[in-house]
Amino acid sequence: MGFAARRTRRRPTLVAAVLSLLTGTLVATATPARAVAGYDRQPIATNALFLINASDHAGAQEFVTSEGRVETVSAYLTSNASTGTFHAQIRTEVADESTTVADSRLDIAELGGSGTGWVEFPVDAELTADTKYYLVVEAEDAAGKVVWNGWKGALAGALPSWNYDVPYWGGWKAYDTDPWATTHLAFAIDPSGAQACAATNTCYKSVPPGELVAYTAGLLGNGRTTAAITPLEAHGATYVPDSNVLRLPNGDWRYLPAGATEPRTVPAGDPGAAAQIAESQDWLASGSVPGETLEERAAAKRALLSLRLLTQPNGAMAAAWHGAWSYSWPRDSSVAAVAFARTGHDEEAYRILDYNRRTQRPDGTWEARTKLDGSGPPDGRHWQLDANGWVPWSIWEWYQAAPGAHRAELTRDLYPTVRKAADYAAASLDERGLPPAAPDYWEIPTSTPNISTSAILLSGLNASADLARVTGHPQDAERWRAAAARLADGIEEHFAPLGYQRTVDGKHGRDSAVTFLAPPYNTAPDDLAVAMDDTYAALLRPNGGVVPGDDPGQKWRNTWTPETAFFALAWAGTGEDDKADRVVDWLLAHRNVLGELPEQIDAAGNPASVVPLGWTDSLLVLTLDQLDGGPIPVPPAPCDPPGRPEGACHD
Numbered sequence: 001m002g003f004a005a006r007r008t009r010r011r012p013t014l015v016a017a018v019l020s021l022l023t024g025t026l027v028a029t030a031t032p033a034r035a036v037a038g039y040d041r042q043p044i045a046t047n048a049l050f051l052i053n054a055s056d057h058a059g060a061q062e063f064v065t066s067e068g069r070v071e072t073v074s075a076y077l078t079s080n081a082s083t084g085t086f087h088a089q090i091r092t093e094v095a096d097e098s099t100t101v102a103d104s105r106l107d108i109a110e111l112g113g114s115g116t117g118w119v120e121f122p123v124d125a126e127l128t129a130d131t132k133y134y135l136v137v138e139a140e141d142a143a144g145k146v147v148w149n150g151w152k153g154a155l156a157g158a159l160p161s162w163n164y165d166v167p168y169w170g171g172w173k174a175y176d177t178d179p180w181a182t183t184h185l186a187f188a189i190d191p192s193g194a195q196a197c198a199a200t201n202t203c204y205k206s207v208p209p210g211e212l213v214a215y216t217a218g219l220l221g222n223g224r225t226t227a228a229i230t231p232l233e234a235h236g237a238t239y240v241p242d243s244n245v246l247r248l249p250n251g252d253w254r255y256l257p258a259g260a261t262e263p264r265t266v267p268a269g270d271p272g273a274a275a276q277i278a279e280s281q282d283w284l285a286s287g288s289v290p291g292e293t294l295e296e297r298a299a300a301k302r303a304l305l306s307l308r309l310l311t312q313p314n315g316a317m318a319a320a321w322h323g324a325w326s327y328s329w330p331r332d333s334s335v336a337a338v339a340f341a342r343t344g345h346d347e348e349a350y351r352i353l354d355y356n357r358r359t360q361r362p363d364g365t366w367e368a369r370t371k372l373d374g375s376g377p378p379d380g381r382h383w384q385l386d387a388n389g390w391v392p393w394s395i396w397e398w399y400q401a402a403p404g405a406h407r408a409e410l411t412r413d414l415y416p417t418v419r420k421a422a423d424y425a426a427a428s429l430d431e432r433g434l435p436p437a438a439p440d441y442w443e444i445p446t447s448t449p450n451i452s453t454s455a456i457l458l459s460g461l462n463a464s465a466d467l468a469r470v471t472g473h474p475q476d477a478e479r480w481r482a483a484a485a486r487l488a489d490g491i492e493e494h495f496a497p498l499g500y501q502r503t504v505d506g507k508h509g510r511d512s513a514v515t516f517l518a519p520p521y522n523t524a525p526d527d528l529a530v531a532m533d534d535t536y537a538a539l540l541r542p543n544g545g546v547v548p549g550d551d552p553g554q555k556w557r558n559t560w561t562p563e564t565a566f567f568a569l570a571w572a573g574t575g576e577d578d579k580a581d582r583v584v585d586w587l588l589a590h591r592n593v594l595g596e597l598p599e600q601i602d603a604a605g606n607p608a609s610v611v612p613l614g615w616t617d618s619l620l621v622l623t624l625d626q627l628d629g630g631p632i633p634v635p636p637a638p639c640d641p642p643g644r645p646e647g648a649c650h651d
Contacts, residue, residue: 038064038130039159041195044151045076045118045186046215049161052077052148054087056166058138059148060094061185062159066129070102074120074197075137076186077204081144082113087137088121094134094162095172101125101133108142116149116212117204117232118188118197134162135187150185161185199265200233201248207235210606211593216322217611218594220244220256220263221309222276227256227263228321234594242284243277244305280305287344290624299588300624302595303617304343307336310614311348315355316372320599320610327369327378330356330387331441332615334394338520339618341401342625342632349398350410356391357417364388364420368443384439386453388425389460392418393521393635396463399470400633408471415471422464422476425457426483433490434504441513442548448505451495452513458487459521462635481638488637491517492525499531502549509550510535512563519573520622520632529574536567544586545601558600558608561587565619572626573634580627587620 040063050059059075073088090102102125111119127133139146150161160176161183163169175183188195197203211217217234220227221244229237229246236249246254247268254265255273266273284301291297311317316328317336333352340349359370366387367377395414399407428435432449435457440450461484468477494504502511514535518524539546545559546567568583590601597616598607626632 038066039157040065040067040189041191042151042155042158042184042186043188043195044153044155044184045149047150047152048078048147049150049152049183049185050148050163051165052138052146053081053142054138054140056164058136058164059185060091060134060136060162060164060172061187062094062132062134062162063187063189064130064132064159065127065189067190068127068129070123070125070127070190072120072188072190072192073102073104073123073135074118074188074191075135076117076149077119077137077139077146078116078149079108079139079142079144079146080114081108081139081142081146084108084142084144084146085140086111086119086121086146087140088123089136090123090125090127091134091136092132094136101127108139111204112206114144115204115206117202117207118186118191119204120191120197132159135189136162136164138164148185150183152184153182155182155184158184194264198250199252200254200263201235201237202230202232205232205235207232210604211235213602213606213608214592214598214611215609216320217592218244218246218596219306219309219321219612220246220254222256222258222260224259224313225256225261226309226318226321229594231592234592237594239302239594240273240277242301242305243280244309245273245277245280283308283345290343290621290628292624292628295588296584296624296628299591299595299597300621302591303597303612303621304339304345306596306612307339307614307617307621308345308348310612311336311340311352312372313351314372314374315351315353315358316370316374317352317355317614318372319369319615320613322610325599325610325613326372328355328359328372329369330359330366331384331390332618334387334390335618335622336614337394338397338401338632339621339625341398343621346398346402350402353391353395353398353414356394357414360391360417360420364424366391368439381443382439382445384441384443384453385425385428385435386441386456388421389453389456389458392421392460392463392467393456396467396635397520397633399467411467411471415467415473418464418467419473419476422461422480422483425461425464426480428457429483429486429490432494433486433488434494435487440502440511442554444554446503446508448503449494450503450508450513451491451500451511452502452516454487454491454495455513455516456521458484458491459516459635461487462522462637465638466636485638496525496527499534500528502551509552510538511549511551512539512546512566513549515566515570518570519634520569520626521634523634523637524570524574529576532567532570539563541603543601543603543605545590558602560600561590561597561613561616562599562619565616565623568623569619569626572623573631577627580623584620584623584627587616 051057092099102123104121216228218229317333337352368381434449441452465480500514502508547556571580592607596612598611599609599613602608
């Protein structure tokens, strides 16, 4: 039966809610936080699972603990009710309240009203070690919805969760068979120390709902390991300036110590954390930080620090630190390499280039994405030909910015990668001079050639030809210049009359990739300015950002920060600084509470999806670099046939 049916053997609440359990990390699978002779905690709380509103809803979790005495139980709750009571019991039989051995109540209003996080229930219970019990939680008289969060996925050693849902199940239901067997409530028995919620800033509290829209909020790292900060952990916290050490609301610091795999909370001034702060500050000082205002420079610093943590020791660069984003894309990583090179961080830049060299396929192409250990793709996602443009372009840009001491030698090491990529790209062009129909940078197939692949391959072929020239390979240079000229003509003949829309058949609308025809990728054709303005206007949404395109077959719910930043970078490269500044201001205004740039912005203006996104970080750094220091070099185009824009040719 549920709580409302009978309440006996009630123990008084001992104290108000205090410390609780570490919130879950965002991973695909997990194990309980510590090894015990049983199952007494499950820290992952990424899914809203069971309604627990009295009197016909509750939740329960089986557990076995090695402890003989329990003083605290904890559950991760999300409530839009501002009044009512959270009520927890420990029972020996889930459906029989008369078997209650511990009972605790907490007033929702006294906890801060509506909110989310770990709720600690003080109890004082003598238990029999290694015996099965049930933690049962409901919300009584709650003026709103209350949900017990948890995890949907494999969890080693987990015991079943139970759902009390009278309208649906008619009572209690054990989630111990498919398809519910991998449903696990977030709970803890006697959390303390590093596992307490105060150590991670995840105790139950009122948080504006907009802060919780995204999956992640920031990064901690030590150069070998990276960890995501959740939105709840970020609320009320700030980074110690110019570092990836988090200052919690109580003044403590949280960081990922050298050699550790899990973050640690320490008093402010801790020597290990202080050393990490100093190292980050020294790293920033070793290069340049673009930006004309203090706010721009602060955003650039944060972007560079995040890019550094997303870049692994082997040169793989995670797009973001969460789930399906935690892979290395040639596209994202190439832009990051250029951002590092342009700001004087040559070691990080070359590490990425070398990773892309090592993961090139024998035929000269790349997988859509690879696992961060470089072992190959995570799935059968179709590869994209645009990597054959991104990677040579990034190598050429690195060559322009790299220190002279070892530049020639390192370029020779990378040249075989350029040759294979450019030869494949040149051979792919059809009789119109265009690449084949294939997935574009959206990673969605197109039935005719698309502008994003065409534009970036043009940049890659021009970059490859110039790299062939400087490394003493004139025949390669001639071959790739000819291919670039054919591709440029094909773009002019087939895309330009359509205003450089997504595909040559004109059936798929405007596309933000029109900006790939602008610096720093290509010298802009004379008619590009109007096409960019028209495309931006077509893709602009009320929240001030743009969607990737307006293909009738694609419905974009949110606006995207990388696509919006495409226009800032292109306008900065074509001398339209006022337009670029307005987009930069929008990006800066849509950072999250930690100053990080998200992948998406929802209709209400909240950061959404993953935060930070490395691609957006890189684009912001490059845009500020152009606005602050002048145009980034553009791979020179061939002069034959005539008609190329003035200044675009290289003999």
